[in-house]
Amino acid sequence: MKILYVSSSTETGGAETALRALALYAQKQGHTVKVISLKPLGAVGADMRQAGLDVISLHLVGKIRPLETAGVLVRLMQEIESFGPDIVHAMLYRAIQLCRLAKRRLPFTLLTTPHYDLSRKNFFLRLIDRALKEEDNISAAESQATKAYLLQKQKYSDKKVRLVTNGVDRHIFRPNVHLQTKEREKWGFSAQDVVFVCAARLSKEKNHRLLLQSFASVAAKNARVKLLLCGDGPEKEDLAEFVRSHALEKKVFFTGEVSDIYPFLLVSDVAVLVSFVESLPMFLLEACSCGLPAIVSKVGDMPLLIRHGINGFVCNEQDSVLLSALMAEMAENKVLRKKMGEESSARIQRFYPNPAQVYLKIYEEIK
Numbered sequence: 600m601k602i603l604y605v606s607s608s609t610e611t612g613g614a615e616t617a618l619r620a621l622a623l624y625a626q627k628q629g630h631t632v633k634v635i636s637l638k639p640l641g642a643v644g645a646d647m648r649q650a651g652l653d654v655i656s657l658h659l660v661g662k663i664r665p666l667e668t669a670g671v672l673v674r675l676m677q678e679i680e681s682f683g684p685d686i687v688h689a690m691l692y693r694a695i696q697l698c699r700l701a702k703r704r705l706p707f708t709l710l711t712t713p714h715y716d717l718s719r720k721n722f723f724l725r726l727i728d729r730a731l732k733e734e735d736n737i738s739a740a741e742s743q744a745t746k747a748y749l750l751q752k753q754k755y756s757d758k759k760v761r762l763v764t765n766g767v768d769r770h771i772f773r774p775n776v777h778l779q780t781k782e783r784e785k786w787g788f789s790a791q792d793v794v795f796v797c798a799a800r801l802s803k804e805k806n807h808r809l810l811l812q813s814f815a816s817v818a819a820k821n822a823r824v825k826l827l828l829c830g831d832g833p834e835k836e837d838l839a840e841f842v843r844s845h846a847l848e849k850k851v852f853f854t855g856e857v858s859d860i861y862p863f864l865l866v867s868d869v870a871v872l873v874s875f876v877e878s879l880p881m882f883l884l885e886a887c888s889c890g891l892p893a894i895v896s897k898v899g900d901m902p903l904l905i906r907h908g909i910n911g912f913v914c915n916e917q918d919s920v921l922l923s924a925l926m927a928e929m930a931e932n933k934v935l936r937k938k939m940g941e942e943s944s945a946r947i948q949r950f951y952p953n954p955a956q957v958y959l960k961i962y963e964e965i966k
Contacts, residue, residue, distance in 0.1 A: 600630045600631070600685045600686065600962060600963070600966060601630070601631045601633075601682065601683060601684045601685045601686075602622075602625050602630050602631070602632050602633075602684060602685065602686050602688065602962065603632075603633050603634075603635065603678075603679065603682055603684035603686070603687045603688070604618055604621070604622050604632070604633070604634045604635070604688050604689075604690070605634075605635045605637070605675070605687060605688070605689045605690070605694045605697075605698050606618050606634070606635070606636055606637070606689070606690045606691055606694050607636075607637050607638060607659075607690070607691035607692060607693040607694045608636055608637065608638040608641060608691065609634070609636040609638075609640050609641045609642075609643045609644025609645075609647065609654065609656075610638070610641030610642065610643065610644075610856070611641060611642050611643055611800075611830065611831075611856045611857060611858060612643075612800060613714065613765070613878075613880045613881035613882060614690050614691055614714030614715070614881075615641070615643040615644075616643065616860075616881045616885075617690075617712075617714065617741070617765055617881055617954075618634070618643070618690055619643050619646065619647050619650075620768060620953070620955065621688075621954070621955050621958060622634055622647060622652055623647070623650055623652065624768075624953070624955035624956075624959075625955065625958075625959060626651070626652060628959065630959075632652060632653065633652075633653045633654075633655075633682055633684075634647060634652055634653065634654040634655070635654075635655055635656075635657060635675065635678055635694075636654065636655070636656045636657070637656075637657050637659040637671060637675075637693055637694055637697070638656065638658075638659050638660070639656050639658055639660070640654065640656045641856075642856055642857070642858040643858055644656070645858070646858045646859075655678070657671045657674050657675060657678075658671075659671045659693070668697070671697065672697050672700055672701065675697055675698070675701055676701045676704060676705055679701060679705055679707060680705060684707060685708065685962070685966040686707075686708050686710060686962045686965070686966055687702075687707050687708065687709050687710070688709075688710045688711075688712070688958070688962075689709065689710070689711045689712075690711070690712050690713075690714050691713070691714055691715060692713070692715055692717075692720065692724065692728075695711045695713065695728075696727060696728065696731055698711070698734075699711075699731040699732075699734035699735070700731065700734075702734045703734065708736050708965055708966055709734060709735055709736050710735070710736060710737045710738075710739060710958075710961065710962070710965070711735050711737075711738050711739065712739045712740075712741055712763070713740070713741065713745055713749075713878075714741055714878065715878065716744075716745075716748075716876045716877070716878055716899070717745075717748055717749070717752075717753065718748055718752070718876075719804075719876050725752075725753065728753060729753050729754065732753065732755055733756075735759060736759070736965050737759055737760075737761055737961060737965055738755055738759050738760050738761070739760075739761045739762075739763045739958070739961070740760060740761070740762050740763070741763065741764060741765045741878055741879055742764060742765065742878040742879035742899060742900040743762065743764075743879075743900050743903060744878055744879075744899045744900050745878050745879075746760060746762050761961065763954045763957050763958060763961070764879060764900075764950075764951060764954065765878075765879045765880075765881055765884055765951070765954065766884065766947075766951040766952045766953045766954045767881075767884045767885055767887075767888040767947055767951060767952075767953060768953045768955075769888055769947065769948065769952075769953075771861065772861060772864070772884075772885045772888035772889050773888065773889060773890075773944075774889055774890040774944065775865060778862075778865050779865045779866070782862050782865045782866045783865075783866055786852075786866055788825060788866065789823075791823050792823050792824070792825055793821075793823055793824050793825070793868050793869070793929070793930045793936075794824075794825045794826070794827060794866055794867045794868050794869070795814065795824065795825065795826045795827070795867065795868070795869045795870075795871050795926065795929075796826075796827040796829065796863055796864065796866070796867035796869070796870055796871070796886070796891075797810060797826070797827070797828055797829065797830075797870070797871045797872055798829035798830055798857070798860050798863065798882040798886075799829075799830050799872060799874065799880075799882065800830050800831070800832040801828070801830050801831055801832030801833065801834040801835045801838060802832045802833055802834055803834060803875075804874060804875045804876050805830075805832075805834075805872075805874045805875075806873045806874050806875055806896070806916055807828065807834060807838050808834075808837075808838065808841065809873055809916065809917070809919050809922065810826075810871060810873055810922070811826075811838060811841050811842065811845075811847075811851070812919045812923075813919045813922035813923040813926055814826050814847075814850075814851070814923075814926065815845045815847060816919075816923040817923055817926045817927050817930060818847060818850050820927070821927065821930050821931070823930070824850065824926075824930050825850055825851075825852070826847075826850060826851045826852070827852050827854060827863055827866065827867060828851065828852065828853050828854065829854045829855075829857050829860060829863050830854075830855075830856060830857075831855055831856040835853065838853075839853065860882060860885060861885070861889070864885060864886050864889040864891065865889065867886070867891060868891065868929075868936055869891060869892055869893065869894065869926075869929045869930075869936065870882070870883060870886035870887070870891045870892070870893040870894070870911075871893065871894045871895075871926070872893070872894075872895050872896070872901065873894070873895065873896040873914065873916050873922060874896055874898060874916065875896070875898065875916055876898055876899070877896075877898050877899035877900075877901055878899045878900065879899060879900040879901070879904070880899075880901070883895065883901060883904060883905070884904070884947060884951055886943075887904065887905075887910070887943035887944065887946060887947050887951075888943075888944060888947040888951075889944070890940040890941065890943060890944045891940055891943060892910055892911045892929065892935075892936055892939030892940045892942075892943055893905050893910070893911035893912075893943065894911055894912045894913075894914065894922065894925050894926060894929065895911065895912075895913055895914075896913070896914060896915070896916035897913050897914070897915065897916070898916065901913070904946065904950075904951070905943075906942075906946075909939070909942055910939045910940075910942035910943040910946060911939055911943065912925040912928075912929075
């Protein structure tokens with residue numbers, strides 16, 4: 600089977616990480632795979648190329664501009680015609696809409712997976728989505744929250760929407776005590792240090808400022824806590840200034856953009872993600888699969904994965920006092936961290952398997 604994946608970007612992010620895992624799995628199963636990134640190739644795109652995938656960019660830059668978008672649409676149609684795919688699988692907003700427009704001119708089978716919170720798009724963009732949604736052969740929702748929004752607000756057909764939740768390859772993301780010791784030694788972390796990790800784009804919707812405020816409060820009373828911030832983005836300088844102004848340079852570490860989060864998860868003891876908006880983030884799934892408890896905000900499917908008091912804590916994304924208290928509890932209670940981490944790993948195994956096999960079955964069904 601010839602499978603063409605089209606994504607708005609191949610930068611470091613949850614959707615891109617899911618794309619990489621799916622494309623590599625499909626190729627490993629003997630299918631012919633090609634990946635198109637609308638934007639210039641990012642770290643995940645480079646990683647896919649290095650792994651032997653055929654990955655190209657259409658060099659879309661900046662915000663939506665009619666002439667530039669039209670040019671990219673023409674090049675996308677040319678690539679589809681040239682490759683002759685059995686399935687086109689589009690991910691992220693721009694890629695989905697351009698593939699839908701291309702399908703009005705070319706005959707191909709289209710499956711879409713949003714990997715974003717459509718409710719955060721403006722009215723005009725949501726209107727475009729509703730106008731073009733009928734071009735999908737199947738619309739796959741990566742979370743319960745996404746499925747509900749597509750059906751209830753965007754009026755997608757129940758017959759076309761499939762729930763294919765994000766999941767994890769547990770052969771890759773699993774606890775490893777030996778590697779954990781080596782990775783912590785690289786950072787100079789002792790066995791007594793408690794390391795929190797947040798992997799997310801450094802942008803306002805990810806709510807890093809609240810996280811830093813809460814962490815500063817915990818660090819003032821606990822000298823052993825550390826925080827890894829994995830990612831890059833427009834808020835980096837402001838966040839770095841906060842760290843400097845609170846003398847946290849030896850406790851908070853900006854790793855920059857990373858294409859492989861696994862070593863950072865091995866270093867860590869607790870995952871934290873208190874975004875204003877999320878669907879079902881890959882970082883959280885991968886952290887849980889590695890046996891980490893988590894503290895999350897009550898958005899998207901995160902409270903379905905993290906059960907309050909069972910494998911982590913759920914809090915209001917605007918309550919820095921509560922977040923500080925929860926982080927302090929995690930930092931001071933090793934037994935609790937271990938118990939919750941084991942439950943996190945078990946929940947992944949039970950409820951969030953690698954979705955690649957499900958997607959390949961859908962491809963066979965609709966091609």
